[in-house]
Amino acid sequence: MADVVFVAVLLAFFALAVLFVAACDRLIGPDEEAFADRAPGTAERERRAA
Amino acid sequence: MAARWLELGALVAALLVTTPLLGGYMAKVYDPSLGRPRGDRFFSAIERPIYRLCGINPDSEQRWTVYTLSLLAFSLVSVLILYAQLRLQGHLPLNPDHYKGIEAKLSFNTAVSFLTNTNWQAYGDGAMSQLSQMAGLAFHNFVSAAAGAAVAVAFIRGLTRRRARTLGNFWVDLVRTCTRVLLPLAFLAALVLMSQGVIDNFHASRTVTTVAGQTQSIPGGPLAGQEAIKEGGQNGGGFFGANSAHPFENPNAVTSLLEIWLMLAIPFAFTFTFGRMARDQKQGWVVFATMFVMWLGMLLILTAFEARGSPKLGAAGADQRAVATQSGGNMEGKEVRIGPVGCGYFGSSTTSTSDGAVNCAHDSLTPLGGGTTMVNMMFGEISPGGTGSGLFGMLIFALLAVFIAGLMVGRTPEYLGKKIQAPEMKLVAIYILLPAIFILAFAGASVVVRTALNARLNDGPHGLSEIVYAFTQGFNNNGSAFGGLSANTQWYDTTLGLVMLVGRLGAMIPVLAIAGSLGRKRHIPATAGTFQTGTPLFAGLLFGVVIIVVGLTYFPVVALGPVVEHLVGHF
Numbered sequence: 054m055a056d057v058v059f060v061a062v063l064l065a066f067f068a069l070a071v072l073f074v075a076a077c078d079r080l081i082g083p084d085e086e087a088f089a090d091r092a093p094g095t096a097e098r099e100r101r102a103a
Numbered sequence: 104m105a106a107r108w109l110e111l112g113a114l115v116a117a118l119l120v121t122t123p124l125l126g127g128y129m130a131k132v133y134d135p136s137l138g139r140p141r142g143d144r145f146f147s148a149i150e151r152p153i154y155r156l157c158g159i160n161p162d163s164e165q166r167w168t169v170y171t172l173s174l175l176a177f178s179l180v181s182v183l184i185l186y187a188q189l190r191l192q193g194h195l196p197l198n199p200d201h202y203k204g205i206e207a208k209l210s211f212n213t214a215v216s217f218l219t220n221t222n223w224q225a226y227g228d229g230a231m232s233q234l235s236q237m238a239g240l241a242f243h244n245f246v247s248a249a250a251g252a253a254v255a256v257a258f259i260r261g262l263t264r265r266r267a268r269t270l271g272n273f274w275v276d277l278v279r280t281c282t283r284v285l286l287p288l289a290f291l292a293a294l295v296l297m298s299q300g301v302i303d304n305f306h307a308s309r310t311v312t313t314v315a316g317q318t319q320s321i322p323g324g325p326l327a328g329q330e331a332i333k334e335g336g337q338n339g340g341g342f343f344g345a346n347s348a349h350p351f352e353n354p355n356a357v358t359s360l361l362e363i364w365l366m367l368a369i370p371f372a373f374t375f376t377f378g379r380m381a382r383d384q385k386q387g388w389v390v391f392a393t394m395f396v397m398w399l400g401m402l403l404i405l406t407a408f409e410a411r412g413s414p415k416l417g418a419a420g421a422d423q424r425a426v427a428t429q430s431g432g433n434m435e436g437k438e439v440r441i442g443p444v445g446c447g448y449f450g451s452s453t454t455s456t457s458d459g460a461v462n463c464a465h466d467s468l469t470p471l472g473g474g475t476t477m478v479n480m481m482f483g484e485i486s487p488g489g490t491g492s493g494l495f496g497m498l499i500f501a502l503l504a505v506f507i508a509g510l511m512v513g514r515t516p517e518y519l520g521k522k523i524q525a526p527e528m529k530l531v532a533i534y535i536l537l538p539a540i541f542i543l544a545f546a547g548a549s550v551v552v553r554t555a556l557n558a559r560l561n562d563g564p565h566g567l568s569e570i571v572y573a574f575t576q577g578f579n580n581n582g583s584a585f586g587g588l589s590a591n592t593q594w595y596d597t598t599l600g601l602v603m604l605v606g607r608l609g610a611m612i613p614v615l616a617i618a619g620s621l622g623r624k625r626h627i628p629a630t631a632g633t634f635q636t637g638t639p640l641f642a643g644l645l646f647g648v649v650i651i652v653v654g655l656t657y658f659p660v661v662a663l664g665p666v667v668e669h670l671v672g673h674f
Contacts, residue, residue, distance in 0.1 A: 055207035056190065060183065062211070062597075066604050067179045070612065074171050077616035081526045084166075084268055087623040 104425060107444040110360055114448070115399070117364050118371055122391065125368060126375025132283045133256045133276065134380050146283050153278055164269035167619025170257055171612055173273035174250060178218055178608060181246065186214040188239045198232035199307035205230060212596040217243035219607035220251060220489060222333075222340030222459055222582040223599065225591045233305060233324055240340060241329045245289075248336030248369075248490040249280035254611050255373060255491030258498060261618025262519050263381045265626045270618055280490075284369070285336055292331035292365055299361075300354040303327035326351055334365035337489040339459030339582040347449065347462040348438055359441070359462065363449055366458045370487035371395070373494040381519055385637030390497055393645045397486035398455045401479050406447030408472035409433050414674055436467025436586075447472075454479035457489030459582030466560070466569065466586030470674055473585065474665025477572050481657045482649060483538060484579045492580070495614050497645075499534050501636070502527065502617070504648040508634050518636060520626040527620055530613040537610055539656045541602050542574045546660070548598075549574070555594045560587035564671065568664035573599060578606035 131140035140146075154161050165173065188195070189210040193203045205213065209226055216223045217240050231240065253276035260270050297303055306323025313319050326342045330352055333339060339346075347353040347362060371391060378387020412423035413433040425431030432443030441449075446463035453460050454476040465476055479486065485496040502516075502523055509516030509523070516523040549555035549570045559566040565587075572585035577599040584590070590599065635641065668674075 059186070059207055059211040062601075063179070063182060063186075063215075066601070067175055070175050070608055071172065073609070073612050074168055074175075074616075077530065077612055078168050078619075080529060081616055081620040084623060087620075088266070088268075 104444075107448075110356070111402075111448065114360060114363060114367075118367055118395075121364075121368050122371045123375050125372035126387070127379060129284060129369075129372060129376040130379035132279055133259075133271075133376065137379060140283065142283070142287075146279075149282050150278055153282075154274075157274065159272070159274045159278075161272065161275045163272060165272055166268055167257070167261070167270050167615050167622070170270050170273045170619075171615045174254070174611065174615075175608065177246075177250070177273075177277070181243065182214050182218040185217060185239050185243060186210050189213060189235060192232045192235045195232065195234050197234035197237070197305070199305070200229070200232070202230060202232050202235075205235075208593055208596040209591055212591075212600045213240075215600040215603050216582065217338075217340065218247060219580050219603040220247035220336070220338060220457060220492070221577060221580040221603045221607070222338040223577060223584070223590075223603070224340050224344065224582070225596060225599075228322075228344045236329060236342065237325055241325075241332060244329065244332040244336050244338040244340070245281050245285050246277065248285060248332075248338065249277045251489050252280040252284070252369075252373075252491035253277050254614060255494045256376075258495045258614055258618045259377050259380045261615075261620075261622040262498070262521065264622045266624070267622045270615070270622060285332060285490075288335050288365075288369075289328065289331040292335060292361065293327040295361060296330055296358055297327045299358045300350075301327040301330055301358060302351050322351070330362070331365065333460060334362045334458060335369065337366060337370065337456045337458040339453065339457075339461075341460060347460045348441065353462060359445060359449065362460070363452045366452050366456045366460070367398070367487060369490050370456055370493040373491060374487070377494060377498075383519070383637060386519065389637055389639075389642045389645070390494070390501070392639075392642045393649075394485065394487040394493070394497060396642075396646065397482065397649070398452070401455060401475055401486070402448060402451040405451040405468075405472050405475040406444055408469045408475065409443035409447045411469075412443075413469055415672070433467075433469055433472070436464030438463070450476055451479060453583055454576075454581060455482075455484075455486045455488075457484040457492060457580045457582075459576065461583050464586050465572070465583060470565070470568075470665045470668035470672060473568060473572075474661055474669075476583070477568065477575055477665065478653070478657070478661065480572075480575045480579045480581050481538075481542075481653050481661075483653070484581065485649065489580065499531055499614065499617075500649050500652070501645055502531050503535070503652070504641070504645045505634060505636060506531070507648060508644060512632075512634070514632060514634070517627055517633060520629065521621045521624045522627060527617050530617045530620075534610055534613045535652060537605065538578050541605055542571070542578050543656075543660065545598050545602055546571045546574045549594070552594060554592060558589040558592050558595060560589075564664050564668040567660075568668065571660055571664055574602055577602040580607050 131137045189205040212225050256276050257270040304323050308320045308322045310320050343349040374387045374391035378384040410432040430442035437446050441462050449462040483496045485493050487493045505516040505518045559569050569585050569588040573588050
């Protein structure tokens with residue numbers, strides 16, 4: 054019985070961690086929003102400049 | 104005493120030499136655009152079959168969410184396997200002493216402890232089979248440290264990449280850290296340790312008759328390899344309960360110095376790696392200097408408290424003077440060969456890093472000496488902290504420092520040419536609030552739960568220190584024991600297990616989210632109004648921010664524990 058409880062505790066923690074990842078991702082916003090202001094070919098130019 | 108100053112000088116010199124050497128090598132390991140690292144062909148030949156076997160495409164990169172989910176998936180699978188292994192060790196091979204399976208609550212605590220790089224040992228001597236030690240605990244000594252390094256590298260990439268959607272590949276970073284950094288370092292260190300008398304065999308315990316005619320049980324086991332990664336990966340879980348006070352783990356002054364260097368080498372080297380990957384070495388040296396000042400300062404404070412001695416022992420008639428035949432100082436809980444200075448060096452270094460190995464009883468330190476070790480951990484293991492975790496912890500404080508500087512001058516804060524905006528600051532706030540919430544809440548609950556309170560050895564402020572120390576080390580994944588507290592109870596096994604999980608994986612999630620957010624941003628060229636972060640002024644600001652945040656969070660509980668004990672006990 055104790056084994057079931059501790060394994061369940063671990064699974065619950067990792068499930069909450071996945072939800073936390075989703076919440077953090079929502080907080081920083083989608084990639085599309087962050088890249089919305091980019092002109093075509095910008096990435097390649099920036100990579101070369103770096 | 105001169106020998107002890109010489110020892111400290113040798114340690115500092117070794118760190119100053121190895122930080123750029125090791126850090127420069129690590130930078131090439133994690134960023135191939137900096138050049139081919141040494142042994143690339145040899146290590147690639149080892150890594151390729153691992154990638155093929157695990158279905159990893161080493162050329163692919165992951166978005167921060169995928170990187171984080173890979174970390175979580177790896178952690179979940181490995182903790183379940185370790186839990187099962189500990190429960191079933193009585194039926195598994197390499198168990199010459201016929202140890203039974205570990206009970207459920209202790210297996211949970213131990214599996215979580217080694218997964219999270221805490222390596223808190225609620226189990227005592229005579230519990231773990233050799234298979235559990237090698238394939239369970241020592242395996243996690245490598246991979247838990249490598250996971251910390253992977254997160255740090257991803258964080259550096261987030262800070263330094265421009266308009267990038269990805270942070271690297273978690274599996275590649277994990278494998279490379281093990282094969283190219285930890286294994287070679289542990290292999291070389293194990294050879295030196297064995298040459299100095301650290302044992303490494305597969306013997307069961309042997310009963311021998313001593314010169315005095317008594318019988319004594321002499322344990323055996325594969326120690327040297329585990330000892331090397333125990334220190335090199337900032338794990339700290341010893342083969343024996345006595346840890347580095349045991350002569351089989353730490354037989355002489357050479358091994359003592361080597362073990363302290365091993366604790367500090369990779370965390371300090373990561374600052375150089377950061378500077379190299381940022382293409383701005385000053386940034387790395389600023390972080391190094393801040394960490395170094397904190398580590399050395401706390402080391403000298405702890406050593407001074409212990410070398411001064413204990414008025415309690417003096418009142419009881421003990422001679423605490425330093426003379427030719429004894430080292431003097433507070434010798435309670437210390438081996439004669441180690442003494443208060445050796446304990447101060449080791450104890451402060453082990454709590455400044457996330458190592459947690461001990462060579463003396465921290466419960467027997469003077470009140471303010473014990474408080475010093477506690478405050479080291481309350482800093483958040485950033486001076487210099489664990490493998491990778493020390494660097495990203497300090498860089499989180501760096502983001503807070505530039506935010507505060509930005510508020511003072513009325514500019515949007517920037518760090519390494521990246522604007523630090525509301526989402527990043529919210530995540531920084533979560534990272535900084537998490538330890539305060541979990542350490543103080545669980546320590547507070549332990550003071551009112553009767554079974555938790557009864558597990559203390561001492562009443563009054565020292566008892567409070569025992570409880571606070573346990574949760575502080577747990578959240579910060581240190582693993583050292585203040586002693587005194589009977590931690591193998593339902594309450595402490597379970598709550599400390601949860602605190603360790605949140606302290607490790609819960610704290611890594613906002614770190615990787617910040618990296619994901621910053622990696623997407625464009626680089627802002629520096630102007631005359633940009634706050635320079637590669638200067639001594641910024642190092643001072645960073646140091647001040649750490650002291651203020653940690654002071655405001657923990658001062659009340661430190662005052663009620665070690666400070667009250669010092670004042671009331673007339674130390």
